[in-house]
Amino acid sequence: MSAAPTTDSAKKHPDIPLPKVPRGTLYRGREGMWSWVLHRITGVAIFFFLLVHILDTSLVRVSPQAYNAVINEYKTPIMGLGEAALVAAIGFHALNGLRIILIDFWSVGPKRQRLMFWIVIALWVILMAGFLPRQLMTIGAEFAGA
Amino acid sequence: MTATIENAPIESPRSAAPVRRHRRFNIEKWGWIYMRASGVVLVVLIFGHLFVNLVSGNGVRAIDFGFVGGKLAQPFWQWWDVSMLWLALIHGANGMRTIVNDYASNRLVRNVFKGALVAAVVILILLGTLVVFTFNPCPAGSPADLLPSFCPVQ
Ligand code: HEM
Numbered sequence: 001m002s003a004a005p006t007t008d009s010a011k012k013h014p015d016i017p018l019p020k021v022p023r024g025t026l027y028r029g030r031e032g033m034w035s036w037v038l039h040r041i042t043g044v045a046i047f048f049f050l051l052v053h054i055l056d057t058s059l060v061r062v063s064p065q066a067y068n069a070v071i072n073e074y075k076t077p078i079m080g081l082g083e084a085a086l087v088a089a090i091g092f093h094a095l096n097g098l099r100i101i102l103i104d105f106w107s108v109g110p111k112r113q114r115l116m117f118w119i120v121i122a123l124w125v126i127l128m129a130g131f132l133p134r135q136l137m138t139i140g141a142e143f144a145g146a
Numbered sequence: 147m148t149a150t151i152e153n154a155p156i157e158s159p160r161s162a163a164p165v166r167r168h169r170r171f172n173i174e175k176w177g178w179i180y181m182r183a184s185g186v187v188l189v190v191l192i193f194g195h196l197f198v199n200l201v202s203g204n205g206v207r208a209i210d211f212g213f214v215g216g217k218l219a220q221p222f223w224q225w226w227d228v229s230m231l232w233l234a235l236i237h238g239a240n241g242m243r244t245i246v247n248d249y250a251s252n253r254l255v256r257n258v259f260k261g262a263l264v265a266a267v268v269i270l271i272l273l274g275t276l277v278v279f280t281f282n283p284c285p286a287g288s289p290a291d292l293l294p295s296f297c298p299v300q
Contacts (some may be wrong), residue, residue, distance in 0.1 A: 009269045040245065045239035054231065054270045060218065063285065064211035064292035075207050090192060097185045104182065123157060131201065138205040 031117040035096055042093040049086060080139035086131060091127045095120045163247035177240050184237045191230040215283035216294040224278050229245065231274040239267045 053065040073079065099116045103109040109116070165197055198217075200206055215225040250256040284297035 008251060026172070031261050042239045043238070044245065047242055049240055050234055051266060051270065054235075054274050057214070058273055058277045060214050061281055064215075064288050067214070070290065071209055082253055083206060087196060087200070090196070094185075094192065098189065100192045101182050111245070135207065136156065136208060138200075141207060 030116045035099070035117050035120070038092055039096050039100070042089040045089050046086070046093060075142055077139045077142050078136060080135060080142055082134045087131050087135075088124075091131075092120070093126050095123050095127075161247050162251040177243075181237060181240060184233045188230070188233055188237065191226065191233070195230060196225070205243070212293050216296070217280075218281050219277060219283045219294065221279070222248045226274055228278050231278075232271060235267050235271055237275075239263045 056070050059070055074083070083123050096117075099120050101112070102116060106112075202253060218227070243260060246256055246259045246263070248258055283294050285293075290297070290299065
């Protein structure tokens with residue numbers, strides 16, 4: 001042990017070295033904090049979308065005309081971008097949610113949380129790389145009015 | 147700076163809501179477990195939902211009454227959608243409850259927000275479940291070109 005333990009508690013636990021900088025917090029600064037911020041923002045956004053989405057889908061119980069009229073509002077280029085944003089938000093929330101679960105239940109989860117954050121980002125980029133070209137086809141077709 | 151082991155440098159989470167302890171049924175514990183259990187199931191349900199509706203075939207442009215009617219006529223998709231409805235709404239509302247507890251320091255404001263959350267969830271779960279199970283894919287008197295192809299000629 002390099003740092004000389006001077007406090008009482010360190011004398012009681014000589015095998016636990018004192019950290020040189022405050023450590024042991026998952027949620028202050030860097031990846032741990034930003035993943036939490038993003039998880040919170042995406043969670044709220046998805047929740048409000050879900051409220052609206054249940055209402056619009058419920059129109060299938062009213063009439064085919066009512067449902068088609070509202071769902072056609074989703075088939076515009078602007079909403080196409082909105083759908084891309086929604087998939088981006090859910091994709092991050094879902095992948096980071098699995099990371100949270102691994103932090104909680106996997107013995108080395110807390111130790112690997114920073115690495116797992118970047119794996120989440122990598123998987124998210126792959127997900128979006130697969131989805132965005134497909135969604136751009138949809139948006140293009142919507143522009144063409146086809 | 148004295149960082150002692152007893153006062154470990156992990157800060158406890160701060161929340162404006164008072165913490166109640168020593169209860170036989172710990173609702174916070176079960177909420178915590180629910181967030182994780184429902185999350186795992188929701189990954190499968192939501193990604194499947196997004197794939198079928200946004201990616202496969204013609205994407206969102208394929209969705210109309212005939213498309214949804216064709217799906218909701220099958221028990222498989224009925225149960226898929228109803229599971230997603232219940233799991234996601236309760237997960238989302240419980241997450242929102244955490245956020246309300248974190249930011250609303252006034253007790254009245256907190257209770258108003260939480261009451262609104264409960265009302266929204268109860269109403270939408272009832273509405274959504276009723277819609278899925280009482281839905282008629284071939285309503286009488288509708289133009290045939292708006293209906294799923296399996297509907298009998300009227
Ligand atoms: C796709 C699968 C999903 C997974 C794997 C997932 C996972 C999680 C996890 C593990 C938490 C943390 C709970 C805690 O810290 O105790 C959480 C929080 C949350 N989730 Fe999800 N979730 C998913 C879908 C959703 C959906 C569909 C919604 C909206 C309806 C949603 C809204 C929220 C909210 C609002 C929070 C609270 C965030 C916070 O406290 O900062 N999640 N989610």
